[in-house]
Each structure stands twice: as structure tokens, then as C-alpha cells.
Amino acid sequence: MDALEILSDLENVFPYFQPIFSADEQSVIAYEVLGRYESEGNIISLGNFFQDDQIPDEYKYDVDLLLVKMALNQALTLDEDISIFLNRNADLLMYRHGEPFLQELLAFEKKGLRLDRIVLEISDRNYAGDLDQFDHLLQYYRTYGIKIAIARIDSESNYFERIGQLKPDILKINLQALKSTSTGINFHDVLFTFSLLARKIGSTLLFENIEMSYQLQFAWKNGGRYYQGFYLHPPVREFIERNLLKERLKEKFHDFISYEKKKLEAVYTTAETFQAKVQEIVLKNRNGTFQDLFQALIKELDQIAFRMYVCDEDGFQKSANIFKETTGWINQAQYIQKNWSWRPYFLENIIKMRNERKGILSDLYSDIETGETIRTFSFPISGNEYLFIDIAYQYLFQHDQLL
Numbered sequence: 001m002d003a004l005e006i007l008s009d010l011e012n013v014f015p016y017f018q019p020i021f022s023a024d025e026q027s028v029i030a031y032e033v034l035g036r037y038e039s040e041g042n043i044i045s046l047g048n049f050f051q052d053d054q055i056p057d058e059y060k061y062d063v064d065l066l067l068v069k070m071a072l073n074q075a076l077t078l079d080e081d082i083s084i085f086l087n088r089n090a091d092l093l094m095y096r097h098g099e100p101f102l103q104e105l106l107a108f109e110k111k112g113l114r115l116d117r118i119v120l121e122i123s124d125r126n127y128a129g130d131l132d133q134f135d136h137l138l139q140y141y142r143t144y145g146i147k148i149a150i151a152r153i154d155s156e157s158n159y160f161e162r163i164g165q166l167k168p169d170i171l172k173i174n175l176q177a178l179k180s181t182s183t184g185i186n187f188h189d190v191l192f193t194f195s196l197l198a199r200k201i202g203s204t205l206l207f208e209n210i211e212m213s214y215q216l217q218f219a220w221k222n223g224g225r226y227y228q229g230f231y232l233h234p235p236v237r238e239f240i241e242r243n244l245l246k247e248r249l250k251e252k253f254h255d256f257i258s259y260e261k262k263k264l265e266a267v268y269t270t271a272e273t274f275q276a277k278v279q280e281i282v283l284k285n286r287n288g289t290f291q292d293l294f295q296a297l298i299k300e301l302d303q304i305a306f307r308m309y310v311c312d313e314d315g316f317q318k319s320a321n322i323f324k325e326t327t328g329w330i331n332q333a334q335y336i337q338k339n340w341s342w343r344p345y346f347l348e349n350i351i352k353m354r355n356e357r358k359g360i361l362s363d364l365y366s367d368i369e370t371g372e373t374i375r376t377f378s379f380p381i382s383g384n385e386y387l388f389i390d391i392a393y394q395y396l397f398q399h400d401q402l403l
């Protein structure tokens with residue numbers, strides 16, 4: 001297909017709509033507009049046309065404008081709480097300072113389409129122009145109620161900076177990278193970070209390219225409010241009944257929820273078991289040295305733990321590390337007086353333990369020294385002494401509901 005064929009045959013250009021579903025309502029809350037062209041009975045995507053650098057911007061703009069007009073005309077028939085996502089790369093957005101496009105949108109506002117239903121799906125990759133002007137234009141659009149979604153999370157070095165600057169209404173995350181399970185764990189951690197970031201800056205997470213059940217589960221588990229992908233619905237020429245998937249999504253959520261609750265129960269039960277075990281040992285060794293305490297703990301936890309130490313409530317280490325090497329447990333005196341208060345959740349956990357007089361089993365994280373996925377059980381020994389027991393990956397692996 002070449003550009004001239006399309007440009008001379010605009011009556012065969014039309015929009016497709018891919019429904020976007022919400023977790024809270026389990027129904028369609030938006031459609032993303034996608035360009036299509038029909039040639040000799042085949043319907044092809046206009047994605048390549050818009051990404052082709054050889055095609056002058058004004059041609060792309062004309063084809064895009066046609067698509068936007070057709071899509072928004074069709075959108076006039078939708079329920080008024082359904083949004084429309086329009087793809088804009090930076091060049092398209094900046095075309096003639098974005099003014100003709102805004103005039104187009106304002107014309108539709110007069111026909112009854114509120115502009116707060118428009119979501120501009122932005123990518124600024126490879127943009128050679130002035131980013132300040134670009135950001136300025138986005139802020140100007142927002143004064144009309146138009147929303148901003150940022151797509152693509154490639155490993156662009158300035159991604160976090162851009163997200164921080166733009167504070168988009170929606171962060172769109174592509175789940176294509178989740179296809180191979182081998183890359184799963186790291187990608188999982190990266191996406192967890194996105195869910196924290198989104199929460200901090202007040203953005204909603206939309207997961208796209210959901211093609212299988214486990215990807216939907218992943219999106220649900222990682223704070224995804226909106227979902228899009230072939231597993232839910234392919235792009236179509238006409239809008240669909242908005243509650244089409246309601247029952248199916250409810251069933252899915254029911255499965256995800258029971259699975260997650262089972263895992264959380266397992267973590268809770270394990271924490272209770274550790275609590276009982278450790279409390280008994282600590283009580284018995286109340287008058288002994290840290291070494292006495294560690295020896296008693298090793299007897300019980302040799303197959304469970306790989307590192308133990310005691311800190312005060314400010315995070316200064318009061319004991320040596322006792323660490324399990326392949327040959328057996330060793331003493332690492334160089335850790336005495338190191339401080340751990342800078343670690344995430346450290347002080348929160350101290351305060352929690354102090355007030356509840358109870359131990360805490362941490363979330364999963366990678367140990368800085370061994371690189372293994374572990375959990376830590378921490379326990380308040382006394383007013384100013386807190387015991388930390390790092391649980392070995394091997395143990396978690398054998399009790400896989402803890403992973």
C-alpha cells in the first residue's frame with residue numbers, strides 16, 4: 001500500500017474502535033480510535049501510514065482529520081459518560097500549533113460532545129521539536145477539559161521525568177512484554193513501580209494488549225483500572241453493547257480475588273506461625289546474650305532462615321550478623337553499628353511492631369547481597385531491640401503460596 005493510493009481514495013478510509021473496559025464498572029468506558037483503509041476487500045491498519053516519516057505532515061493531518069471527524073460523529077450516538085481516545089504523536093499534535101485540531105474539537109462540542117470525554121493518547125518519541133512548546137500545548141488543551149494519556153513504556157531514559165512533568169490523567173501500559181514468562185519477574189517489579197508512581201501523581205493505569213487471561217489478572221493485580229486488548233474485544237467498526245462482558249469480567253474478578261485471598265491468608269498464617277515460634281524462643285532466652293538467642297533460633301529455623309541480626313529502634317545494628325553459608329552459620333561482626341533506618345518501610349515497621357507488640361512478615365523483595373527473592377520476619381524483642389530474620393528463597397519456594 002502506498003500513501004498516494006490512500007490519499008487519492010479517501011472514501012475508503014474509516015475509523016475502527018477498540019473498547020476499553022473498566023474494573024470498577026466491568027463495562028465499556030471508552031473507545032480508542034484506530035485508522036483503517038479498505039483496499040480490494042482487505043481492511044488494513046493505517047498505523048504504518050501515520051508512522052512513515054516519508055509522508056509529509058499535511059497529508060497525515062488531512063487523513064487524521066477525516067478519521068477524527070468520522071469517529072466523533074459516530075461518538076455523538078454514545079452514552080455521555082463514554083470517552084474517546086485519539087492517538088496523537090507529537091508532530092501531528094504540533095501541526096500548525098495544534099490550532100486547527102482544537103477548532104475541530106470545539107465544533108463537536110457545539111454538537112453536544114463534551115470535551116472532557118476526549119482523551120489524547122500522546123507519544124513524544126523521536127520528537128525533534130521543542131518539548132516545552134509541546135508541553136505548553138498539552139496544558140492549553142487541558143484548560144478545555146481534554147484529558148491526556150501517555151502511551152509506551154520503552155526504556156527511554158527520560159520517561160520518569162516526562163511523566164513527572166506531564167502528570168497525565170492516564171498512563172497506558174503495554175502488556176506485550178509480558179508474553180514470555182521468562183522476563184516475567186523483573187517486568188512485574190517494574191510495573192509495580194508504575195502503579196506506585198501512578199498513585200503518587202494521581203494517574204489512572206490503563207493496560208493494553210491484553211491477549212490472555214493471565215495478563216488480565218496481572219493488570220488487575222497491579223492497580224489497573226482500565227483494560228484493553230483482543231482477550232476482551234478486538235477493534236470493530238461499530239460500537240458494542242457496553243455491558244457485553246459484565247458477567248464474564250465479574251467471574252474473572254471472582255477467580256482473581258479468591259486466588260489472591262488464598263495467598264494473603266497463607267502469608268498471614270505463616271506470620272502467625274513465625275510469631276508463635278520466635279516469641280517462645282525469645283522468652284526462653286530473655287536473659288542470655290544475642291549469641292545465645294541466635295543459637296536457639298538456629299536450632300528451630302536452620303532450614304528456614306539464612307540471616308539474623310538485632311537492631312535498635314533507630315535502625316543501628318546491635319548484634320553481628322549471623323549468616324548461613326554452605327558450610328554452616330558464621331558470625332559477621334563488621335555489621336555491628338551499621339544503620340538501616342534508610343531502608344523503605346523500616347521505621348514504619350518499627351513503630352507498628354512497637355505498638356502492636358507483634359512481628360511482621362515483609363513483602364517479597366530482592367536481597368541486596370545475595371540477589372535472591374526473600375521475605376523478612378521482624379520481631380520486637382523488647383522496647384529497644386528488634387530481631388530481623390531473613391527467610392531463604394528455598395523455603396519460600398517449597399511453600400510457593402508465599403511467592
Ligand code: CA
Nearest residue numbers: 032087121151
Ligand atoms: Ca494507541
